Amino acid sequence: MEGGFNKHHLLGIRELLPSEIEFILNTADAMKEISFRDIKKVPTLRGKTVITFFYEPSTRTRTSFEIAAKRLSADTINISASTSSLVKGESLLDTARNLQAMQPDILIIRHPHAGAPHFLAKHINTAVINAGDGMHEHPTQALLDAMSIKEKKGTIEGLEIAIIGDITHSRVARSDILLFTKLRAKVRVAGPPTLIPPYIENLGAKVCPCIEDALEGADVVIALRVQRERLKQVLFPDLREYAIRFGLNKKRLALTKKDAVLMHPGPVNWGVELDPEVMDLERTIILNQVTNGVAVRMAILVLVAG
Ligand code: CP
Numbered sequence: 601m602e603g604g605f606n607k608h609h610l611l612g613i614r615e616l617l618p619s620e621i622e623f624i625l626n627t628a629d630a631m632k633e634i635s636f637r638d639i640k641k642v643p644t645l646r647g648k649t650v651i652t653f654f655y656e657p658s659t660r661t662r663t664s665f666e667i668a669a670k671r672l673s674a675d676t677i678n679i680s681a682s683t684s685s686l687v688k689g690e691s692l693l694d695t696a697r698n699l700q701a702m703q704p705d706i707l708i709i710r711h712p713h714a715g716a717p718h719f720l721a722k723h724i725n726t727a728v729i730n731a732g733d734g735m736h737e738h739p740t741q742a743l744l745d746a747m748s749i750k751e752k753k754g755t756i757e758g759l760e761i762a763i764i765g766d767i768t769h770s771r772v773a774r775s776d777i778l779l780f781t782k783l784r785a786k787v788r789v790a791g792p793p794t795l796i797p798p799y800i801e802n803l804g805a806k807v808c809p810c811i812e813d814a815l816e817g818a819d820v821v822i823a824l825r826v827q828r829e830r831l832k833q834v835l836f837p838d839l840r841e842y843a844i845r846f847g848l849n850k851k852r853l854a855l856t857k858k859d860a861v862l863m864h865p866g867p868v869n870w871g872v873e874l875d876p877e878v879m880d881l882e883r884t885i886i887l888n889q890v891t892n893g894v895a896v897r898m899a900i901l902v903l904v905a906g
Contacts, residue, residue, distance in 0.1 A: 609727055609728045627899035627902065627903060635894055641671055641673055646674070648674040650705065650706045651679060654679075654709075660866055661893070696726075707720065714734035727904040729901075742772070745865070752861050767795055786806070791824075820863065821860060823862070849875035
C-alpha cells in the first residue's frame with residue numbers, strides 16, 4: 601500500500617491529507633474480510649487496551665468501535681458519562697488523566713462540546729479518537745461513508761454528492777464535506793434555509809436553493825437526521841411539514857442519476873427525512889455503511905496504535 605499514516609490521534613478530517621485518507625480507506629478494505637470469517641479475530645492489537653468514553657448516546661459508533669477492537673484482540677472498556685464520576689462533578693481533564701494513569705493505549709471519545717477530543721489530545725499521551733464532538737466533526741463516519749461510496753462507484757473523485765437536511769447541527773455533514781472535497785468530489789447541500797449555515801460554502805460545498813436542484817443528476821445522496829435534541833428554537837414548522845418539503849421519497853430520488861446511491865448516517869427518523877418506501881431499494885446502502893463502520897474503525901485502531 602502506498603502512502604502512510606503517522607498520526608498519534610484521529611481528531612478530524614480537517615487534519616488529514618488526501619493521501620492519509622486514501623491510506624485509511626485501503627487499510628479498511630483489507631480489514632473488511634475479517635468480519636466475514638468463521639473466527640472473526642486477528643491478533644494485531646493483542647495486549648492493547650481500548651477505552652470508549654461516550655458523553656452522548658450512540659448505537660452504531662460505540663458498538664462498532666468495540667467490535668472492531670475485539671476483532672483485533674484488544675481489551676475493551678466502555679464508560680458512560682451517566683455511570684462515571686462525572687456525575688459527582690469530576691472534570692473531563694481529571695477523568696482523562698485518571699484513565700491515562702491506568703495505561704490504556706487508545707481513548708475513544710464522544711462529547712457534546714466541539715474540540716473536546718483536541719483538548720484531551722493536548723493533555724494526555726494516550727491516542728485519542730474523535731467519535732463525534734458536538735456540531736464539529738465525526739471523522740470515522742465520513743471515512744465509512746467514503747468507503748461505502750467507493751465500493752459502489754469505484755472512486756470519490758468527480759462525483760456529484762448531495763447532502764440534504766439539517767446541515768447546521770450535523771458533524772457528519774462537516775466531516776463529509778471536508779473529506780469529499782479533499783478527494784475532489786463536488787458537494788451540494790440543501791435543506792431548510794434556517795438549517796444551512798452561511799459559512800458552509802467556505803468548506804467547499806455549494807448551497808442549492810431547493811432540494812430538487814441538489815438532487816438533479818447526483819451520484820450520491822446523503823440524508824441527514826433532524827437532530828431534535830440539538831434544536832433549541834423552532835427552525836421549521838413541524839416534522840410533517842419537513843417531510844413534505846425535504847423528505848426523500850422515490851419521486852424525488854428519480855431526479856438523481858439512475859445508479860445513484862442513497863445513504864444516511866443513522867439513526868433514521870423514518871417518515872421524516874426518509875420515506876419508508878425507500879428503505880428496501882437496491883440503491884439504499886444504509887446498512888452497508890454500518891458494516892463498513894467496523895472495517896474503518898479496525899483500520900483506525902491499528903493505525904493510531906501503530
Ligand atoms: N452515525 C452515528 O454516529 O450513529 P450513533 O449515534 O448511533 O453512533
